[in-house]
């Protein structure tokens with residue numbers, strides 16, 4: 001049933017330091033808002049009732065989106081999913097992220113929703129998280145004490161929980177430039193076009209032809225309290241063994257790392273099955289005839 | 292707490308007094324009586340509340356009215372050309388792209404935005420751009436046909 005939004009005070013600071021002052025002043029009573037596509041829904045259902053909403057979209061610095069060879073991608077906290085989707089470097093170098101963006105929400109929601117908002121909601125199903133985990137992304141966090149870089153896995157602490165303090169905010173997401181021959185995919189198992197993932201798998205492969213130097217990375221959404229990267233697969237794929245054995249070991253490493261549950265979208269058993277199928281499919285698509 | 296905002300709606304400047312918790316959907320529909328902006332789910336799923344903000348299709352139930360200070364909004368009324376319907380409207384009529392009409396303002400606005408950016412989209416592209424809007428009557432085929440016909 002429809003209810004109006006709870007009452008709150010709206011703030012639209014022009015600078016990061018003004019936003020931090022507001023966070024400092026109102027403590028836990030304030031929430032930052034980027035696109036509002038998660039926050040406003042939560043507020044309507046009274047899952048969250050902040051007294052102060054700090055809209056970040058007036059802060060020019062947070063709208064920057066750049067790619068520099070050597071430095072990689074820098075994605076400001078108010079950059080929308082559609083701006084990223086239309087950005088050439090994302091399509092040409094960050095395939096798994098492009099896959100995820102193409103299949104997220106819908107065109108209208110992508111005109112509002114941001115990448116930083118997707119990460120800060122910290123849903124186990126956040127579609128941008130697995131691609132950013134395989135790309136070794138870091139999150140730039142600002143607080144009254146200054147700025148620090150947080151490795152993405154350390155941002156997620158639980159279901160919809162982050163390590164951010166009440167006086168902190170994300171200013172940008174940094175994604176280092178991947179190795180030159182990198183290929184990556186994100187595959188999402190889901191029920192209908194707008195639904196969130198039952199299981200999402202991001203896979204990245206580089207330098208495949210030299211077993212000792214191979215880079216293979218896997219990360220998942222919707223299979224644990226937080227999005228997870230399975231670090232063991234790196235070591236597994238550096239062994240000089242037949243393809244079938246490597247994939248078998250990789251799938252069991254993934255299953256060891258995750259803790260899928262049954263919920264409205266899928267049973268636990270079906271999730272386990274999808275992890276197996278989607279992992280094999282993603283690697284096969286990336287490697288084609290080379291395996 | 293209310294706030295006075297100035298914005299352009301369908302090429303006309305307006306000054307509106309809005310509460311902090313008023314969404315753009317409530318401001319347009321209840322305060323300014325643009326009844327073409329339809330409520331559905333109030334949570335971003337159905338797309339019926341769609342309007343164009345600075346030319347981009349956006350679901351107005353997930354926008355605070357106060358964010359619209361100094362911005363430009365177009366509702367379906369703004370698509371008329373000197374009071375006349377356009378080729379896109381005509382195409383919707385010819386292809387039978389509506390039955391009850393509840394979703395029609397949203398589809399007209401979304402397809403107008405698509406055709407402005409991409410005058411000759413593929414069928415796949417049209418479906419992709421429209422998949423955030425629900426229609427309970429037509430089964431979508433006629434809507435996609437109408438948009439493609441208008442783009443020829």
Ligand SMILES: Cc1cc2nc3c(=O)[nH]c(=O)nc-3n(C[C@H](O)[C@H](O)[C@H](O)COP(=O)(O)OP(=O)(O)OC[C@H]3O[C@@H](n4cnc5c(N)ncnc54)[C@H](O)[C@@H]3O)c2cc1C
Nearest residue numbers: 034035036037038039105113114117118120126127170335
């Ligand atoms: C119809 C619909 C479909 C959707 N489909 C998908 C989908 O397919 N996949 C998916 O992953 N998600 C989906 N979502 C969820 C949502 O759109 C995304 O998570 C989106 O990226 C959130 O971004 P936002 O800018 O709107 O976040 P907001 O709602 O503005 O913020 C989300 C949370 O993050 C916090 N936050 C935002 N920015 C910062 C910052 N800079 N620093 C610190 N905290 C911050 C906010 O306080 C809030 O808690 C969908 C939502 C809707 C309504």
Ligand code: FES
Nearest residue numbers: 331332333338352
């Ligand atoms: S009422 Fe806005 S999307 Fe349904």
Ligand code: FES
Nearest residue numbers: 390392426427428
């Ligand atoms: S025509 Fe009735 S909902 Fe689309």
